[in-house]
Amino acid sequence: MSTATEEPHVPSLTDAPEELHFEVLESRDARRARLSSGVLIVVVGLLLGVLFFSTSGVARFALSDAFAEVQLPTIELPGAPVVAICAVLCLLAGAGFISGRLRNRMPMVAGLVAGIAVVLGFLTWAAAGRDLPFPVANQLAGTVFTATPLIFGALCGVVGERSGVVNVAIEGQFLTAAFAAALTGSITKSIWAALIAAVFAGVLMAALLALFAIKYLVDQVVLGVVINLLASGITGFLFDQLVQPNSRALNSAPTMDPISIPFLADLPFVGPVLFQQTILVYLAIVAVVVVWWLLYRTRWGLRVRAVGEHPKAADTVGISVKRVRWQAVLVAGIFSGLGGAFFTVGSVGVFSKDLTVGNGFIALAAVIMGRWHPVLAASMALFFGFVVQMASQLQTLNTPVPSQFLLMLPYLATIIAVAGLIGRTRAPAADGVAYTK
């Protein structure tokens, strides 16, 4: 760290100066993050090695589903060798991390290799020797679909937290919005009315968060947890008292149909994955771009980021910290509302108690792993969507893994991702700190 330690490392400035830089700059935290990633990857590699012994037969991956017009070939991979190769790749990547000799872009490459090897290895093991091929197109289409609320939730988190308000209440916002959408959809039989109601509910819960966090300076994590309980209680109570005795009239919302985008939807493989989705999915993709543009290309976005990083400085130049935070939290509420609508009108149409099962928290994890950046956070949401979808696909394949374990996968993946691969991340400097003059 100090110049004294730098001295012996500089025999001649001509050979590879970047390498030198890397070594000198690695802090204790970075080292710890690197080692924990390495150990994690090695452990996963060893697990794959164990799975190798229970792999037999050929793993088949269907690129298009049985009803597609253009039939793409089904890829066949020899089970055991592929799993073995994946395990070895993982071990190598992990060893690379632990040795600390990876330079420049190599850690990223090694991480990517390890990630692909884990997914491919696990899927090959699961699909090897089964009667049905693993439906790749379904998996990817399902990934985008399942990730939709997570993307909205992550955007909600990003916008709020960039302004300095921690949002642990995404789950509660989802739940309220889902309830409002189901109720309104059932009464009006209109998807659009349901969506508007959901957004309204999301913003209302956001206002509650803003009121207590910004005006009454309540600890934001505590507040988020309490708002979640409140949302669970209110929706649960209204459901028990009002909706359930009358579910035919009050809990039968219409659901969104997939909209095919002309021409694009007919593309083989890509078409069904990206261009035959519901309106909410398209909205989610648009929202990612909109949030990126808002945060990084508008004056308002600059202000939001300023009050999140250094509210005092922002205040000094005449920005009203509280007002900008209010605006950010309310705008974020719109996204959580849309995300909440997914759980009812966006998918099944009926509300049941606590139907969001932790998706709001997974979205929060995506925010942290996406380093509070809208595009990165949305990619993390896609990753979680992939895992959730994989868990449900594998259930239909009759794998030897009990279904309860498959259902745990997304949660396990979240822990592993939060603890291991990403390492320590830096939140906006004033995140979670109430501002008082």
Added chain:
Amino acid sequence: MSESTTWGDRVRGEVRMRWRDWAITLAAFVLALLVGAILMIVADPQVAGNFNYLLTAPGLALGSAWTKVSTAYSALLMGAVGSPQALAATSAAAAPLICAGLAVGLAFRAGLFNIGAQGQAILGSMAAAWVGFSLPLPPVIHLIVAVLAGLVAGAIWGGIVGWLKATTGAHEVIVTIMMNYIASGLLAWVLTTAAFQRPGRDDPISPEVPSSAAFPQLYEQLHLGFFVALLAAVVVWWVLDRSVIGFSIRAVGANPHAAGTAGMNVGRTTIITMAMAGALAGLAGVQAALGPSVNGVPVPLTEGLVGTVGFDAITVALLGRSKPVGIVLAGLLFGGLSAGGLAMQSVAQTPLTLTLVLQALVVLFVAAPQLVATLVPFLSARKARASLTGADA
């Protein structure tokens, strides 16, 4: 300023703060009941419908609303404290809440948000129930072993979170929440295995825990577990206020950097705190698994055995301001709410979920004393007078 205040002033200030705390809590409770009442009226189509005639027939609307709300709340009150049996039921409901509340509160004191009491309680109930129904041990030893198993299982589940936090910096809120889902998945799975599933049953239910491993019943639903919970509160008080580790817990909670600079091992403290919190939450699970129910025997292990104790515990810890005595009182209050809620559900047909709303609202109001003071003029007036007459109050 601190130079000029005398010891007597400080004590008076403290007393006034305490009084204000109590007043705020009481006002928060009243406000929560009011909001709950509004919710009840809105959610009942018949009563809400009467409000269409509010101008023409105000008596009808207000009368039906009053009947609805007063029936529900009096059933709630009677179910909580209306009879010795009700009090015993309250104690039984409070016992797990106190244990889990201590688990959340202890972690709060170290600056950690333990949202994972739910998962830790599930693990505790699993271990205690398993020891109960599968190990043939003599009476007293059986109970002790079962309780210890629950403590250890909870401690491991919580310790994992502390270890992850200490070694990788993973945020404990996310990790504990995910561990909750993993714990319920694990419970769902073990209930399908031969070791846990009751022979001859297809549904996920365990064999019954024999009386040798159950908490002995003292009066109606009041059982030994309640006193174990009180003992746990005393232990937590002792640990926090009188032990070395408690000092580092509070130091780390106040400022981890300063604690680290002062030579305390922040990582180790984090792990120990989370393990202890896990053990306490595990004890809440033990209460659920080994505490005798209305019919005198413990409820067998099922997926919903611990209910939502881990989440209720957060409100208990917040209301109790993370202090053992406060947590016991808050646990009794919410225990009463839950025992009374059952009565309310059966007598007044008002869903039990209303108590969850009341809990969350109470805590929300308590967390924002300024808001309560604005809504209840009496409090702010009192505050103004108190500050005016501060010297001779």
